[in-house]
Amino acid sequence: MPALGADTEQGSVVEWLVKPGDCVHRGDMVAVVDTEKADIDVESFEEGVVAELLVEVGTTVLVGAPLARITQTPAAEVEPTVPTTSAPAPALARAVPVPGFVSPPMRQLAHRLGIDTDALHGTGKHGALTRADVEQAAAALSTAEQPPARHRPPAEQPSAPAVTPLTVRRVRSSPLARRVAKSLGVDLAVVPGTGAGGAVTEADVRNVTTAPPVAEPAAAPVIAPTAGPTAGPTAAPTDAAERAAGLLRAIGSLMARSKKTIPHYYLSTTLDLRAALAWMEQYNSARPIAERLVPAALLPKASALAARDVPxxxxxxxxxxxxxSAAVHLSVAVAVRRGGLVAPAPHDADTLPLEVLMKQLRDLVSRARGGRFLARINELLQNPEEL
Amino acid sequence: MTEQTEQEARAAVYAAIRQVAPDVDTDDLDEGARLRQDLELDSLDFLRLIKTIHEATGVDIPERDYAVVTTVRVLITYVALHG
Structure with a gap:
């Protein structure tokens, strides 16, 4: 269990994204962990085969407890490698968005089928890779060779038949959605997700109970208490309040530590944005909404270039x-709805083309606003001197 | 603008708001609410909002009209008129 915040002492596994026998690479998301601050996607920082999941879904364990055992691909056994160190990690200050095009379930599916997602063009939203894209690529590949064999785990590992992943739908969902689904007796696997990365939201669950699964969310009523526009979520207000308090506690603790250990200085200047905005308007006018830029993408890009030019x-x-520093990792503060702040950092922001940076910002904002984001835990744990 | 068009536009706008700002209760929404100040949508939220509406209704709001659609009511009217 990685430390997901300076005062985080424990976390619970809410979802495993891998199973024994799966091949994992550095950076692959392996689990979703619930902390006070948010659901965090946990990445593997080793390459190898998942030998054993040591923590069951729903179990809360202390920071530092091993979550899974990963063996190296050919033979050599390596002891627990999924985040196990107890080094405190201000993960939130360094959380990094994954470019939005490959959702974790699709990444896992592609991985199992031996498909390189980098080589695929997604047909979903924002060019997101869809299940159909992956399956199509797998079908194309299987005419030439037997793709699953490439990632076959060692023979003694229990492994599902290669076709299983096609029929098993791994469901991303929010804790609230799961609670609601449980109380309504809804199987999450049949709920079409509309959240980030195809995650099933509470509204999706309620839609299924009130409308056919294919119905647009617009058509289905959403059960919600009557309150003002800034009212809390639709269920379990106490729980939401607790989470909000936990979030603020984590932010306070991280900020206090940052102020104590990092010299702070502040630079400001006044810019004439007319040329930039005129350029952006021109750029946007020829583009569909999904590709348009906002000034909030121009400014970080300009800041990243400035940081590169003035090391x-x-x-x-x-x-x-x-x-x-050899690289410009640009931290961007994002306000969390209902209070709070997260500051994920797109890596190498100076070298990212503007449209890529914009995509990352769009992705991280929608994650942050929804309380979900990815922590680059492995990197933090491997470079504790950076903390 | 027929009653039905407006209802459809309202449904699409409300659904998009719920998606972008899940904490906003659209059952009890003051349609005079301003998107930026009252619903606290930032520029990226706003982009997601109009993208969601575009996917549901086919109505594209070009950037030159961003400044026009300031409130929930104006947004609904805009979608109804351009749908």
């Missing part, structure tokens, strides 16, 4: 001296 403002203060 003196992009360095670490360690052991009494300033060390320039």
């Amino acid at each position: 003196e403002v992009n360095d670490f203060f360690t052991e009494g001296s300033f060390q320039p």
Whole structure:
């Protein structure tokens, strides 16, 4: 169980995205962990085969407890490698969005079928990879070779038949959606998800109970208490209040630590944005909504370029001296609805084309606003000196 | 603009608001509410909102009209008129 915040002492596994016998690469998401602050996607920082899941879904364990055992691909056994260290990690300050095009279930499916998602063009929203895209690629590949064999786990590992992944739908869902689904007796696997990465939301669950599964959310009533526009979520207000309190506690603790250990200075300037905005308007006018830019993407890009050009403002203060950083990882503060703040950092923002940065921002904002984002835990745990 | 068009536009706008801002209760929404200030949609939320509406209704709101659709009511009317 990785430390997901300075004062996080425990977390519970809400979903496993892998099973024994699965091949994982560095950076693959392996589990969703519930903390006070949010549901966090946990990445593997080893390559190998999942030998054993050590923690059952729903179980809460202390930070540092092993979650799974991963063996290296050919033979060598390596002891627990999924996040096990108890090094405190301000994960939230460094959470990084994954480019939005491959949702975790599709990544897993593609992975199991031996498909390289980088080589595929998604046909879903924002170019997202859909199940059909992956299956089509798998079908095309299987005419040439037997793709599942490429990632076959060692023979002694229990492994599902290669066709199983096609019929098993791994469901991403919010904790609230799961509670509601449970109380209504709804099987999440049959609920079409409309949330980030195809995640099933509470509204999706309620829609299924009130309308055919194919109905547009617009057509289905949403059961909600009557309250003002800024009212809390539709169920379990106490729970929501607790989460909000936990979020603020985590933010306070992280900020206090950051202020204590990192020299702070502030630069500001006034820019004439007319040329930039005129350019952006021109750029946007020829593009569909999904590809349009907003000024909130231009400014971070400009800041990243400035940090690259003036490395003196992009360095670490360690052991009494300033060390320039080779890369520009740009932290962007995003307000969380109902209170709070998260600051994920798109990596190498200076080199990202504007449209890619815009995509990442769009993705991270929708995750952050919905209380979900990905923590680059492995990186934090491997580079504790950066903390 | 028929009554039905407006109802459809309202349903699409409400659904999009619920998706982008799940904490907003559309059952009890003051349609005079301003999207930015009252519903606290930022520019990326707004983009998601009009994209969701576009997918549901086919109504594209070009950037030059962003400044026009300030409130929930204006947005519904805009969608109804352009649908």
